[in-house]
Amino acid sequence: MRADAKKNRDHVLAVAGTAITEQGVDVSLRDIARRADVGLATLLRHFPTREALLEALLHTSFGELTAKAGELETSNSPADALVSWLRDCVAWTTEYRGVTVLMAAAIEDTDSALHASCVTLRAAGARLLARAQAAGTARTDIDGTDLFALIAALAWIGDQPSLAPRADHLFDVVASSILTNPASTATGETPAPSRS
Known part of the structure; x- marks a missing residue:
């Protein structure tokens, strides 16, 4: 060129x-x-096409988020890595209003210019989730597709003016529902077992 x-x-x-x-x-x-x-x-x-423009615009960000997953996988505990990456993805998708709708459609559309990047990003999140599940710190009844959907839902909340002030709180609620021991990631310590 x-x-x-x-x-x-x-x-x-x-x-x-x-x-x-x-x-x-x-x-x-x-x-x-x-x-x-x-x-x-x-x-x-x-x-x-619009998708070609978006792919060119978002390609670097997709790559950065995928690379970040790899870095977190080797430098953080499984639960912390998963929550940190999830927070970064939600923050990024909130920056570009409406991008989650396109990403969700692109995952299913192999002809989409965004398909390959979205599939790669979902796979990066799925690896972090599987690692946390293997460590016993994330629930086992969700997968990478569910995680991708939760990112879209949390980004949608951030796009709504009436809900945006609650976005951080709701992120914490969702993150704690993914983890089997959410208190350990908040404090870095494992809480003592409760006594009945």
Whole structure:
């Protein structure tokens, strides 16, 4: 790719990122082109579909979240790694309003430009969950698909103005329902068994 074409492409991506953060993933492609001071034909030459634009925009973030799962897997306890990664994913998906709807659809659509990245991200979360389950610190009746759905649900809460102030609290409620011993991750200690 020529240097000027790459510069134009990078500029369109930067503008698209801002527009999606402000207006959500359904922002008009015409609006993105106008903001980027390029014609719609130019935008479509670089990104022929909305999903292609989103894949290019989100690819780095998907990669970072997948890499973060790998780092946490080797440096944190299974429960802490799972909750930390879950928190990072929810924070990221909340940044781009509406992206969870596209991600959920892309998981099932092998023709989607987002499919491969979403499947890789779900697999990274599933590995962290399986590790916590093997350690006995996460419930065993959920899987990577359930975890992906919980990320979408928590991100949706963060997108709702009336619920957003409760998002952190509700994250803690959901995280504690995933873990079999949630107090140990909050304090770093295993609580003494209760006496009846």
